[in-house]
Amino acid sequence: MIEPNTIQHFLSPSGIRLTAADTTEAVRTACRIHHMRPLSASVLGKAMTAAAILANDFKNHEGVSLKMLTDGPSGPVYADAYEGRYLRGYTEHPEAGAACPDDEKGVITGAGQLIVTRYSLLRQPYTSAVNLWPGDVSDVISAYLNLSEQVLSAVRLEVLFDGKGKVVHAGGIMAQLMPEGDREKMASLFRKTEEWQLFHPEKSKDPGQAEFESLWKKEFIPLYQSPVSFRCTCSLEHIRHNLSLLPAQEKESLLKDSSIEIVCHYCGRKYEISRETLNQWFHEQRKGDVS
Ligand SMILES: [Zn+2]
Structure with missing residues (x-):
């Protein structure tokens, strides 16, 4: 559904901005580099995807650095998106996680802080922070956008594994209501985001995925698309x-x-x-x- 290894930006006539990213290869690369177990891979994969979709001001080459400072098992998590197409990230405890990937849902189990820094051609970098609480990374990012940036937002992030703990799919979507947008439309479209499945491991689709696909095609006009990959800026x-x-x-x-x-x-x-x-x-x- 979401083009593999791309970030896509959409707009609906009702004033809702949608950013969708498939970050599968970038997250797989991070897993390979850091020898990650499923728990930390899931948390990092979601954090990297979140950085990608938060950097949605593609016209001004916005970059986003995301730090989740938690005392949970995967430890602090760092993810960066830059130039609208490159991602990188790591966790301090890549070894965290049970052998069975079915248990791992990208949930932050500790408390702490989420710190987001935005970089853009338009203005000086700025940083804001919110307290973290135990929960899925998707919910943490939604809460950050609603509270700190005060933009009505819905975020859904997914990392799926095969039976051996290898990443099959990673990606996410973010919907944001623009200032002149239709609030009721936003509520009706994105009320049940947590029930959607962005990817399905089997060919057969579940109702959540079908709903997501039909919404996509009916409501949103594509604006811009770019490939996404893992790349580091170290030198x-x-x-x-x-x-x-x-x-x-x-x-x-x-x-x-x-x-x-x-x-x-x-x-x-x-x-x-x-x-x-x-x-x-x-x-x-x-x-x-x-x-
Ligand atoms: Zn490096």
């Missing part, structure tokens, strides 16, 4: 910048070994940096600071 330049922000004492301690290794949390890429390179970086920084 030696970023690392150099981050190291330049360290206090002098910590820089000194980095120079004790012949080289240091830095591993990117998001993509697992390893960077080995020799003492000579570090020395040169810090030296050039001191020169830059003086001039």
Whole structure:
């Protein structure tokens, strides 16, 4: 239904904006990189999809960083969407989760905070936060939009696994009422979002999916579509910048070994940096600071 590995933006004549994403390959890539068990894969998959659909100002290249700081088993979850088409993410406890994927529904079991930062060509980045409570990531994101951004929204996120714990489908939708939109139409269309199935593991469709498909075709006009994939923004330049922000004492301690290794949390890429390179970086920084 949702085109595989794409993000699609729609608008209805009744003033409802709809963003739909199929993030299956991006979530599979994250699972492979981080060796994730189903619980953490489900939570991360939903968080990555949420970042993708929250970044819906595609005209201004909006990016979204999402942090769910929870004390639940998967630990803090980080997901970024940028350039309207790239996703990345990780959890601090990828090993969390039972062997049986049937139990794993992408539910945050701990309390904490959801922190969302939006980046766009139009304005300075801005960050807002809401308290998290135990519940499905879909509900957490809906509550964030309704409370913090004060936009009437409905969000549905799904990650489906096969019997071996491999991700079969990942994706989601977000409907938002625009300022001049028809509130009653929004309520009637999206009252039962939690009953919809965006993907179905079998060929046969269930009533929820049929309802979703007919709604899609009848009510919404496609605006824009883009492919979605996993990609990380880490680079030696970023690392150099981050190291330049360290206090002098910590820089000194980095120079004790012949080289240091830095591993990117998001993509697992390893960077080995020799003492000579570090020395040169810090030296050039001191020169830059003086001039
Ligand atoms: Zn990386």
